Structure formats: structure tokens, C-alpha cells
Amino acid sequence: MISPHVITPYSSKLQHHLSGRFLLAAEIPFSLELLTEHIESGYVATKVGVIRQNDKYRCSRCSNRNQQLFYTFPCNICQKNCTYCRSCIMMGRVSECAELYSWTGPELIFPMPPKGMAWDGTLSDGQKTASDRVVAAVEQNEEVLVWAVCGAGKTEVLFKGIETAISSSKRVCICTPRTDVVLELAPRLKRAFPNVKVAALYGGSEDRHVAAPLTVSTTHQLYRFANAFDTIIIDEVDAFPYSMDTSLQQAVQKAKKQTSATIYLTATPSRKMQQEYRKGTLQAVTIPARYHRKPIPVPMMKWSGNWQKQFQKKQIPPQIQSWVRNRIERNIPILLFFPSIQVMKESLPLFQEIEPGLLAVYSEDPERKEKVTQLRNGEVPGLLTTTILERGVTIHKLDVAVIGAEHQVFAESALVQIAGRVGRSADHPTGTITFFHYGKSEEMVKAVLHIENMNREASKRGLLDV
Amino acid sequence: MFDLANLNLRLCLLCDQEITHKVSWKNVLMQEPEMLICVECFGKLDPISGELCQICSRVLSAEFRRDTLCLDCHRWEQDPKWQGFLTENRSLFHYNDFIKESIATFKYRGDYAIAEAFSSFIKDALPKLAFDSIAIIPLSSERLLERGFNQAEALVVTAGETCIQPLTRIHSEKQSKKSRRDRINLPQVFQITDPELVAGKKILLLDDIYTTGSTLRHAAKALKLAGATEIRSLTLAR
Incomplete structure (x- = not known):
């Protein structure tokens, strides 16, 4: 008698690889034979990468429909003129002759871990x-x-x-x-x-x-x-x-x-x-409140005249100049936000006359990370920046100023995020945030209201120590 | 190849941002050709200029030259096995981070449209080089199937020219994994498929990057031994 031999009708390795995924053949390190078998037995489904409908293309992977982000080229794989999606090209080419594979067999179940969580911190x-x-x-x-x-x-x-x-x-x-x-x-x-x-x-x-x-x-x-x-x-x-x-x-x-x-x-x-x-x-x-139970510093609005004209004349508006000098003297690290890379780069030398150690960062700056680290470690007295540092940056002790805060790049959300850089640590829960402007914008007013409302709600809910 | 019938603003082929034209009388009167890349991307390209090596068009520096040649070309030309095969190479841009990334997207992600982004530069460069036919450096058949196109051929085709393929590869191992010495000391890399395509002709070799020049010199040698009269080359970057 032949002993019964249990064989799963599908490859569990392939199941692990493909469950919940939507991948190109080049992203699947299994043989074409194995894939074909699984397609034939219904465990794997395929979808055409770029679909043409009513003369319009659509990418099955990234759903791109912008016709300008499709391109047709003489393809050596299908030997035809073949259209591909440029919107998600960085993840490998999805084209009319490429297929995307997904798992349609039994669902992959992750075993329950013995004890889930090791985190035992307390929540505010x-x-x-x-x-x-x-x-x-x-x-x-x-x-x-x-x-x-x-x-x-x-x-x-x-x-x-x-x-x-x-x-x-x-x-x-x-x-x-x-x-x-x-x-x-x-x-x-x-x-x-x-x-x-x-x-x-x-x-x-x-x-x-x-x-x-x-x-x-x-x-x-x-x-x-x-x-x-x-x-x-x-x-x-x-x-x-x-x-x-x-x-x-x-x-x-x-x-x-x-x-x-x-x-x-x-x-x-x-x-x-x-x-x-x-x-x-x-x-x-x-x-509405920070974990350290102190209110969020509310932005101060300060008129600084036609800052653009003054920078063009190689002058820092006096209000801004004294703000910077004051922080440098008191050894408080600063972030100065500018509305454009151009204004920032042009005014950097002016600020370096006040303090030669000041540096500028912008989105394509290869040393962006290092400069932020230097500020965090106190190796640099301050940074000039564009809106790229509006999120995700935590510096223990910090004062922040926005220059040209009425500029359209500074939407309410950007200004709230920028203000949110100040007073983050429990050791230094305060700090100042100043919007220097040449005429208040609606967005500036909204940003201040936003923060005031959050502080009010926090106080009402008893989330602040007073 | 784009469907632009109803669109006024076209997107830069390198960064996907809208190309904003400055409307001036000159634009309107001169019917300037439509820009394929934006001013910002154009500004990130670093054209090769200055005093250049007479063979490879490297910018000559005081310590790395011998008369009108760079030291590399001088060494090649001293070697009787390599002397005189490559008459001239022209490279358009310095291989900076920006073009490096563009070429990587072009070749390794398979973004054929990048070839068109550079097509006007190739078109401008061609009349300055004397040739009868353009030949491309071949890919191995595996690589061609993987990528779906030959990058050199894409550069020729998008510039509105045709090319011949007189060469095939003997070795298929990746060039980029070898050191300079390995590359130079390689035995023959290319084989001629059809000598009639090249015999008695001036050939312009086209490729994406000039690194050590060894690929182009190997190709030039094979072509010349098959009867081509002069070999020049054009690459996008070096």
C-alpha cells in the first residue's frame, strides 16, 4: 500500500511572497513555471499593467490616468510599440506587455504572537x-x-x-x-x-x-x-x-x-x-495638549516692512536683525523659515555677518541631515531653512521665526507645523515663535487661532498644568 | 509620442513639472521648438566645455595631461595594441549627480522617455562629427530582454536618426563590476556580425556614458579591423 502523502496544492513560499501584494514578474523570485502552474490552478491572478480604454491609458499599479505620464516606445520584449506608466517608473516599469501578479489562494494567516506588547510606558x-x-x-x-x-x-x-x-x-x-x-x-x-x-x-x-x-x-x-x-x-x-x-x-x-x-x-x-x-x-x-502638559507657544506677529526690498538692498529688516542678535547672545538655537530658496540663499551672507556659524538648508541639500543633527547637538547656532523643515524636526531648545510669513507658501497648516517645532521637550517646554510679515495674511490669523483653540480645549479638558 | 492635442502645458520629461514658457515676441515670431525639459532641469546639466583632450574631450588639467591629450588617452596611444583606433570622442555633459540619476532611471528603471529628453542635445551634436553611419554599443540579449530597449539605440532613434548594429558582445558580465585595469586588459569584447556594414565607412559610435573609454576603444578596434576608416564616438555624459 502506498502511504498517503500530504501535499499542499500550492507553494507556501509563493503564498508568503505574494499574499496581499501586486507585483511585477521581476519582483517575484520564483520560476515562471511555478507561477504558471499557480495561475492555471487559480491561486495566482494576473492583471495587465497598463490598460487602454477609449484611447486613454490607465496604470493598474498606481492608478495614474494623467496621459502625459504615459510614454510609448518600441519594446524589445513584446516587439511592438508599447506604452508604460511614468508615474510609478521608480518602482520598475509597468507597461502594456507587463503583468501584475496577486495571490488569490487561501489567505495567509499570521500566527498570534505569545505576548504582544513589551511597551509599558504611560499615556497622558x-x-x-x-x-x-x-x-x-x-x-x-x-x-x-x-x-x-x-x-x-x-x-x-x-x-x-x-x-x-x-x-x-x-x-x-x-x-x-x-x-x-x-x-x-x-x-x-x-x-x-x-x-x-x-x-x-x-x-x-x-x-x-x-x-x-x-x-x-x-x-x-x-x-x-x-x-x-x-x-x-x-x-x-x-x-x-x-x-x-x-x-x-x-x-x-x-x-x-x-x-x-x-x-x-x-x-x-x-x-x-x-x-x-x-x-x-x-x-x-x-x-489638544502635548504630553508634557504645557500649552503650545502662540505665535507673535511682527511687522517688518518690505522685507523683500530690504534683502535686495543687502539689508536685514531691523526687527529681524535684533531678534536674531538677541537669540545668538543668549545662546538659544534658532530656525529661520524663508518663503523661497532664492531669498534664503541671497540673505545667508547677511545673517552670517551677525553670526558666521549660521547655515542654510533646502530640499536638495545633500548635507541636510547632517546640518539638522549639528543644530540638535548645539554645534551650529541656527539654521536658515525653507518649509522642508516644517515637520518632523525636534530640537530640545529652540526659538523660531518665519520671515515673510504672509507669503502664499505659508498656509495655515505650514505655519501651525512650524510653530509646533517650539517647546517640544519637557526640559524646555517654552520658546518663542514669531511671524515677521509685511501685512498679515488670513492664513497667519487662522494659524494663531488654531493654536489658541487647541490650548483652550486642552485647558478645558484639564490636560494642562497651570 | 505624447498625446498633446488638447494640452497647452507639457511636462518636463525629467522632473514631470509643468514647463512654463515665458511668452515673448521672440517666442511667437521665431516659432521656437517646444522645450522638452524645464529651465530648472536644464540648469542642473553641466555641459562639458573648456580646453579638452583632443581624443576623449576630458577637460584638461595641468597635472593630468601630456600636450593636447589627457594622461589616459596618452597611455592608450602609447600602447601599440590600441594606438589610433578611436579618432575622437565627444561627450556632452559632466557626469554629475543629476545626470547620473537621470541615466539610472533611463537604464535601470527602463524609462525610455529620458532618451527623448536629451534628443535635442544629440541632434545638435551630430552635425559637428564626421560620419557615414551611426553604430550602437550592443547589449547582451538577456539584458535587452530585461530592459526592453538598448539605451544607445533609444538615444539615436529619439534624435530622429537610424543606426546600424554591426557588433555583438562576446562577454556578458556587467562592466560596472570590473576595475579599470580589468576592463583594459580584457581580450576582445565585441565581434563583428556583418563587415559589409562598416567596411570603408566612417563610423560614429553612440553610447550613454564614457567611463574609462575601454568599451568604446574595444568597439572601435573591432570596427577598424573590419575595415571601417575612422571611428568617432558620442556619449551623453562622462
Whole structure:
């Protein structure tokens, strides 16, 4: 008698690789034979990469429909004129002759970890309320906005919700616009959940083939997922590129399962989100106070004349000049925000006459990270910057000024984020933020109101020490 | 190749941002050709100019030259095995971070449109070089199937020219993994497929990057031994 031999009808390695994914053949390190077998038996599905409909192209991976971001070339693979998507080209070419593969066989179930969470820190009252709301959203598969002021400690607010999801074998993804945040968040999550596999995904990361119950990803990497997550957490939901790019919003929709929880995090929700919140169509929870229970410094508005003209004449407006001198004398690190790279670069030498150690950073500055580190370590007295440092920068002791605050690049959200750089640490919970202007803008007024309202709400809810 | 029928603003082929034209009488009257890249990207390209090596068009520096040649070309020309095969190389841009990234997107991500972004520069350079036919440096067949196009051919085609392919590769190992000495000491890398394509002709070799010049010199040698009269080369960057 031949002994019965149990064979799974599919490759579990392929199942691990492809579950919840949406990948090009070049991203699947298995033989074409194996793939074909699985397609024939219905475990793997394929979709044409670029679809042409009514003379318009659409990318199946990134949902791009902007016809200017398609290009047709003589392709040596299909031997035809072949159209590909330029919008997501950085992740490898998706074209008319390329197929995207996804897993349609039995669902991959992650075993429940023995003990989920190792994090045993305490939450502030504001954090606690938000954390409970996140847990409820995970359990009920709801959508919720966590509107937390800069420095509220929003990562800790997620821990309980993540634990809840993982302990019921739910797959979680946290996505953020920036690679730096992925790199900073992944080790914190690994420490908080030592028994859970954490995959960190960004352009060029080594984890790109890892199937894990907990994934931290740049928003762009979501293009490579379909129907994957039970809980998706979107950090800085108002930030570029998510807010600008409808294809990224569609990527989020595609990456999560039909029944799933969505948690949006931000200090500055878009006007649309705020309206939906007020109308009650979007559930939200606010954390109006920082974890250290001190109010957020309210911006001061200071008229500084026609700053543009003065910089052209190689002069720093006197109000700004005395502001800078004052901080330098008192050894307070400073950040000076400028409306454009050009004005910043032109005025750098003027500021260096006051203090030669001042440096400038901008988006394409190769030494951007080093300069911020130098400021943090007190090796540099201050930085001139564009809006690129409006988010994610924490310096222990800091005073901030915005030059030309009425300029259109300084929207309410940008100004609130910039103000949010000040007074973040418990050792130095105060600091000043000054908007230098040549005529107040509506956005400036709104930004000040925004911060005042948050402080008022925090005080009402007893979240501040007075 | 773009469908631009209803669009006024076209996107820069390098950065996807809208190209904003400054409308002036000159634009309107002269019917300037449509820009393919934006002013910002154009500004990030670093054209090669100054006193150049007569063979490879490297910018000559005091300590790295022998008369009108750079030391590299001087060494090649001293070697009887390599003397006189490559008459002249012209490279358009210094290999800075910006063009490095553009070429990487072009070749390794397979973004063919980048070739068109540079097409006007190739078009401008061609009349300054004497040639009968343009030949391209071949890819191995595996690489061609993987990438879907030959980058040198894409540069020729988008510039509105045609090319011949008289060469095939004998070795397929990646060039970029070898040191300069390895590259120079390689035995023959290219084989001639059809000598009739090149015999008695001036050939212009086209490639994306001039690194050590060894690829182009190997190709030039093979072509010349097959009867080509003069070999020049043109690369986007060096």
C-alpha cells in the first residue's frame, strides 16, 4: 500500500511572497513555471499593467490616468510599440506587455504572537482618550481621524491599537510620506512588539519581500499591495504627497481589505477633513495638549516692512536683525523659515555677518541631515531653512521665526507645523515663535487661532498644568 | 509620442513639472521648438566645455595631461595594441549627480522617455562629427530582454536618426563590476556580425556614458579591423 502523502496544492513560499501584494514578474523570485502552474490552478491572478480604454491609458499599479505620464516606445520584449506608466517608473516599469501578479489562494494567516506588547510606558490623559478610540476603530473596522497637536506623542497612541489588531491576527500597516519616519519608527515598533515581525518598506529597503503582520511603509510602497491590510494607519495624512496625489489615495484604498480600519493621523487636517469632522461624516478624536502638559507657544506677529526690498538692498529688516542678535547672545538655537530658496540663499551672507556659524538648508541639500543633527547637538547656532523643515524636526531648545510669513507658501497648516517645532521637550517646554510679515495674511490669523483653540480645549479638558 | 492635442502645458520629461514658457515676441515670431525639459532641469546639466583632450574631450588639467591629450588617452596611444583606433570622442555633459540619476532611471528603471529628453542635445551634436553611419554599443540579449530597449539605440532613434548594429558582445558580465585595469586588459569584447556594414565607412559610435573609454576603444578596434576608416564616438555624459 502506498502511504498517503500530504501535499499542499500550492507553494507556501509563493503564498508568503505574494499574499496581499501586486507585483511585477521581476519582483517575484520564483520560476515562471511555478507561477504558471499557480495561475492555471487559480491561486495566482494576473492583471495587465497598463490598460487602454477609449484611447486613454490607465496604470493598474498606481492608478495614474494623467496621459502625459504615459510614454510609448518600441519594446524589445513584446516587439511592438508599447506604452508604460511614468508615474510609478521608480518602482520598475509597468507597461502594456507587463503583468501584475496577486495571490488569490487561501489567505495567509499570521500566527498570534505569545505576548504582544513589551511597551509599558504611560499615556497622558489626552493620549489615553485617543488610544481607546483607536482600539475601538481597530475592533469595529472604522475610520477615525486622530487630530493630535505637534508634540502630543502620537506614536504611543497607536501601540494599544496595534496590539489589539495583531492579537486577533489582523495585518497592520503604518504608512508615512517620508523614509526618515519609516527608519525612525521601525526600531521603536520592534522594541514595543519584540515577538512580532516588522517589515520596513521604502525605496531600496531590504524588507521588500517580507510578509509581516506589522508593516511600516512609505506611502509610495503601497502601490505594491492589494487587498492586504486589516488596519491601515496613515501618518501626516495632510502632507505631500498624499494630499496632492489622488493616485496615492487610491493606492491606500487598494492596499487595504474591503473590511478594514483606517486611522488618519495629523496635527493639521485639511480643510476638507475638518469640515467632514464638523459635519460628523468623519469620526475624530483630538489631543489638544502635548504630553508634557504645557500649552503650545502662540505665535507673535511682527511687522517688518518690505522685507523683500530690504534683502535686495543687502539689508536685514531691523526687527529681524535684533531678534536674531538677541537669540545668538543668549545662546538659544534658532530656525529661520524663508518663503523661497532664492531669498534664503541671497540673505545667508547677511545673517552670517551677525553670526558666521549660521547655515542654510533646502530640499536638495545633500548635507541636510547632517546640518539638522549639528543644530540638535548645539554645534551650529541656527539654521536658515525653507518649509522642508516644517515637520518632523525636534530640537530640545529652540526659538523660531518665519520671515515673510504672509507669503502664499505659508498656509495655515505650514505655519501651525512650524510653530509646533517650539517647546517640544519637557526640559524646555517654552520658546518663542514669531511671524515677521509685511501685512498679515488670513492664513497667519487662522494659524494663531488654531493654536489658541487647541490650548483652550486642552485647558478645558484639564490636560494642562497651570 | 505624447498625446498633446488638447494640452497647452507639457511636462518636463525629467522632473514631470509643468514647463512654463515665458511668452515673448521672440517666442511667437521665431516659432521656437517646444522645450522638452524645464529651465530648472536644464540648469542642473553641466555641459562639458573648456580646453579638452583632443581624443576623449576630458577637460584638461595641468597635472593630468601630456600636450593636447589627457594622461589616459596618452597611455592608450602609447600602447601599440590600441594606438589610433578611436579618432575622437565627444561627450556632452559632466557626469554629475543629476545626470547620473537621470541615466539610472533611463537604464535601470527602463524609462525610455529620458532618451527623448536629451534628443535635442544629440541632434545638435551630430552635425559637428564626421560620419557615414551611426553604430550602437550592443547589449547582451538577456539584458535587452530585461530592459526592453538598448539605451544607445533609444538615444539615436529619439534624435530622429537610424543606426546600424554591426557588433555583438562576446562577454556578458556587467562592466560596472570590473576595475579599470580589468576592463583594459580584457581580450576582445565585441565581434563583428556583418563587415559589409562598416567596411570603408566612417563610423560614429553612440553610447550613454564614457567611463574609462575601454568599451568604446574595444568597439572601435573591432570596427577598424573590419575595415571601417575612422571611428568617432558620442556619449551623453562622462
